[in-house]
Amino acid sequence: xxxxxxxHGGAGSWDSHDDKxxxxxxxxxDAAQRGLVFLKAGGSALDxxxxxxxxLEDSPxxxxxxxxxxxxxxxxxxxxxxxxxxxxDFGAIAAVQRIKNPISAARIxxxxxxxxxxxxxxxxxxxxxxxxPRCDVDDLVTEGQLKKYExxxxxxxxxxxxxRSVISPIGDTVGAVALDILGNLAAATSTGGTNFKEPGRVxxxxxxxCGGYADNRIxxxxxxxxxxxxxxVVISKSVCDFMVQGYSTQEACDAAINLLNERVGGQGGLxxxxxxxxxxxxxxxxxxxxxxxxxxxxxxxxS
Numbered sequence: 001x002x003x004x005x006x007x008h009g010g011a012g013s014w015d016s017h018d019d020k021x022x023x024x025x026x027x028x029x030d031a032a033q034r035g036l037v038f039l040k041a042g043g044s045a046l047d048x049x050x051x052x053x054x055x056l057e058d059s060p061x062x063x064x065x066x067x068x069x070x071x072x073x074x075x076x077x078x079x080x081x082x083x084x085x086x087x088x089d090f091g092a093i094a095a096v097q098r099i100k101n102p103i104s105a106a107r108i109x110x111x112x113x114x115x116x117x118x119x120x121x122x123x124x125x126x127x128x129x130x131x132x133p134r135c136d137v138d139d140l141v142t143e144g145q146l147k148k149y150e151x152x153x154x155x156x157x158x159x160x161x162x163x164r165s166v167i168s169p170i171g172d173t174v175g176a177v178a179l180d181i182l183g184n185l186a187a188a189t190s191t192g193g194t195n196f197k198e199p200g201r202v203x204x205x206x207x208x209x210c211g212g213y214a215d216n217r218i219x220x221x222x223x224x225x226x227x228x229x230x231x232x233v234v235i236s237k238s239v240c241d242f243m244v245q246g247y248s249t250q251e252a253c254d255a256a257i258n259l260l261n262e263r264v265g266g267q268g269g270l271x272x273x274x275x276x277x278x279x280x281x282x283x284x285x286x287x288x289x290x291x292x293x294x295x296x297x298x299x300x301x302x303s
Contacts, residue, residue, distance in 0.1 A: 001183045002295050003039035004277050007031045007052050009062050009289035010172030010191075011224045011269025014303065021303055024061050024172070024289040029301050031055035032291040035178055040295055045178040045186035045220075046084055046107070053080075053103040053188045056174035060142045063172040065101055067142050068192020070149040071199050072156075076140050078192050079206040080106040085185030085214030092117040092206040095199075096124050100135040103190045106206070108132060117206065152196045173205055175212060175222030177273045185220040185273060187212035187236070194227065203227020209237035219243050219252075219275060225260075225268020225285065232264045239272050249273065249280035257282040 009024045035052035038044070057065025068076045080102035083090040091110025094117070099105050105127045109118055112130050128134060173191035180186075189212040191205040204227040205211035211227075213236040214220035221236040235256050242252035249272050260266040261284055269283025271290060279292055291301040 001179065001181050002277055003036070003178070003180050004273060004279060004292070004294045005032050005035040005039060005048050005052060005176060005178040006271045006273060006279050006281065006290060006292040007035070007056065007174070007176040008222065008224060008269065008271045008281070009056060009174055011267065011283040011285040011288040012063065012172035013285070014287035014289070020061060021287055021289060025291070025301050025303050027056060027059045027061060028289050028291040029299060031176065032293040032299065035176060036293050036295070039178060039180055042181060045180040045184045046082065048178040048180065049176040049186045049188035050082060050103055050107055052176040053174055053190050054101050057101050057103060057190055061172070062174050063192040064174040064190040066140050067145060068140060069195040069197070070141070070145055071193070071197045071201070073199050074149055074153070075199065076137070076192060077199065078102045078190070079202060080190040081206045081208065081212050082106045082110060082188045083186060083208065083212050083214040083220070084110070085216040085220055088215060090116055090208050092208065093123045094119040094202045094206045096120065098134040098137060098140070099124065099127060099132065100139055103188050105132055148195065156196070173224040175224060175271065177214070177220040177222050177271055179220070179273050179277050183216065183275070185214045185216050185275065187214040187220040187222050189222045204230035204235070207231060209234045211236065213237050213240055215240060216275060219249065219272055221270055221272045223268060223270040224288065226266045229260060229264045229266025230268050233259050235260055235268065235270060239270060243274055249278040253280040253282035257284050260284070
């Protein structure tokens with residue numbers, strides 16, 4: 001099987017005239033190449049998507065890891081999901097703080113825990129016991145996100161939660177899907193959630209079938225966008241369901257975004273690979289930086 005990997009930097013509120021979008025595409029290219037290193041060496045799809053997403057989490061450009069949005073109390077709470085298509089096993093975390101690479105924490109839960117999904121302080125304790133140290137808050141908070149928080153805090157002073165406004169309802173969630181030489185598929189998604197969210201809010205990203213899904217018999221998907229809308233249509237599993245019905249990978253991606261728009265008026269995007277290595281992506285936002293790279297070194301990137 002010829003390995004392939006595709007990554008995304010979020011179907012967020014990108015400005016097509018902003019240099020930041022070009023930077024995001026460049027980081028996506030770096031992330032895809034990092035994942036390909038593992039695939040070309042005979043590594044697993046799981047290794048590839050984890051490595052790729054770590055690159056994206058380490059970049060301050062995206063709403064994941066360093067650069068995550070601050071919630072309404074000025075804290076960073078992050079979510080992540082990793083899925084193994086060979087076994088349907090997965091690991092997920094939600095509302096965790098001071099974790100530099102949440103995707104690696106999600107994988108630790110998948111491999112070392114008798115559970116699949118841990119949240120908050122319980123997740124943080126388990127992760128630390130299993131060898132992932134806590135980082136400093138300053139390792140995650142960027143000047144840009146801190147300024148956004150301060151502006152929103154002033155703007156929303158004395159406002160009830162339901163009346164609070166945000167700069168953007170969509171975050172720049174990151175993700176990756178890969179197929180390895182053994183034909184195994186994997187998916188990974190990581191996010192800091194929505195801007196100025198209520199503490200404890202969890203969106204689609206860590207939820208199996210919503211933020212991501214992988215099944216060797218069908219395909220692998222990672223999603224991004226308005227979490228409350230994506231959850232309602234279980235969008236990543238919906239892509240796989242369309243594939244089962246005979247849709248090509250690209251057709252399945254398009255159909256899922258149409259479903260998102262028609263049923264709940266949502267905005268988002270997704271990337272996918274089927275069991276044969278065919279890739280697809282779709283989004284109905286202004287942009288979604290992405291990069292696709294195959295074993296022959298051929299790379300396609302855009303937004």
